[in-house]
Amino acid sequence: MDHIDHEILEFLRENARASNNEIAAKVNLTEGAVRNRVKNLVASGVIKKFTVDTAADQIEAIVLIKTQTKGSKEILKRIRKFASRLFETAGEYDVATYLGAESVENINETVDKIRSVTGVISTLTLLKIADDKPTEL
Numbered sequence: 207m208d209h210i211d212h213e214i215l216e217f218l219r220e221n222a223r224a225s226n227n228e229i230a231a232k233v234n235l236t237e238g239a240v241r242n243r244v245k246n247l248v249a250s251g252v253i254k255k256f257t258v259d260t261a262a263d264q265i266e267a268i269v270l271i272k273t274q275t276k277g278s279k280e281i282l283k284r285i286r287k288f289a290s291r292l293f294e295t296a297g298e299y300d301v302a303t304y305l306g307a308e309s310v311e312n313i314n315e316t317v318d319k320i321r322s323v324t325g326v327i328s329t330l331t332l333l334k335i336a337d338d339k340p341t342e343l
Contacts, residue, residue: 207247207252210233210235210243211243211247211252213232213233214229214233214240214243214244214247215247215252215253217229217232217233218244218253218256222256222257226240226241226244229244264306264307264308265306265307265308265309265310265312265313265333265334266304266305266306266333266334267304267305267306267307267313267317267331267332267333267334268302268303268304268305268331268332268334269289269302269303269305269317269320269329269330269331269332270295270298270299270301270302270329270330270331270332271285271299271300271301271302271303271320271326271328271329272298272299272300272326272327272328272329273300273301273325273326273327274325274327276325277325278300278325280325281323281324281325281326282294282301284323284324284325285301285303285320285323285326288316288319288320288323289303289304289305289316289320291303291304299330303320305317310333313331313333317329317331
């Protein structure tokens with residue numbers, strides 16, 4: 207990857223819906239060159255997926271999960287059915303996952319499903335109540 211690939215990635219992080227033409231104008235390349243670079247970034251695994259960031263009215267939570275040590279990879283695979291963003295952690299909890307849903311009830315339903323996974327010992331759910339975004343001057 208060169209500095210242009212990094213610029214393309216940064217632009218896509220800000221707006222994954224940006225067209226190749228928009229990106230090309232930013233990085234001073236042709237549309238075809240950008241298309242090929244994005245295709246190569248996907249093929250090489252640098253870009254894993256394109257996602258949608260939803261409106262601010264979505265309920266968000268982080269769920270900390272304590273699991274049995276034995277069979278932890280299989281436990282993670284089962285948890286991943288309910289939560290796509292998993293992070294293995296060090297400390298009291300073994301896994302953290304990000305959840306987003308339309309309501310607290312939907313978050314609770316997903317947490318209940320995670321708790322039902324064989325090998326999950328306990329969970330701790332942290333609901334987001336506010337964003338601490340820096341104010342512009």
